Amino acid sequence: MQCQLTKRSPIAVFFLPFVTLGIYAWYWEIKTKGELNRSGAEHIPTAWIWLIPIVGSIWWLWKYSKGVEQVTGKYSAALTFVLLFLLGIIGMAIVQDAFNATIDQK
Numbered sequence: 001m002q003c004q005l006t007k008r009s010p011i012a013v014f015f016l017p018f019v020t021l022g023i024y025a026w027y028w029e030i031k032t033k034g035e036l037n038r039s040g041a042e043h044i045p046t047a048w049i050w051l052i053p054i055v056g057s058i059w060w061l062w063k064y065s066k067g068v069e070q071v072t073g074k075y076s077a078a079l080t081f082v083l084l085f086l087l088g089i090i091g092m093a094i095v096q097d098a099f100n101a102t103i104d105q106k
Contacts, residue, residue, distance in 0.1 A: 004038035005071070006031070007103050010093040017089045025089060032099065033064060041067030061085060074098040 008028075016024035026047070033044045044067045049056040065080035075083070075098060083091030 002039070003071070003103060005035045005099045005103050007100050008096055010096045010100070013096045014089055014093040017092075025092065028092060028096075029064065032096075033067070036064070036067040036071050039071045041070045058085075068095060068098070072098045072102045074101060 013024075013028060016028075020027075030047050033047065037044055042063075044063045045060060047060065049060045061084055062077070062081055065077040065084065068080045069075060069077040075095070080091075080095060083094055085091075087094070
């Protein structure tokens, strides 16, 4: 399946959440979720799951992390989950760099 990921600057992915008061972080996760699904990741569910307190966002992030592993192959799902859950926007910039490397390979 063809890679449908969009190349973005990891620096922009890091700084834009500050400028937009966190809104860009949600936007980035939702946009890249769709790109991962189109690139052949096991179905990552809709972000509306985040409305289920605590469990919804954690479960969604795990499914997202598995999708990152399937499409990029650079990081395991567990490492991706830890990057995004514990490091937040720093982890997002690292994952975006993995997306960019995948785009460059294909």
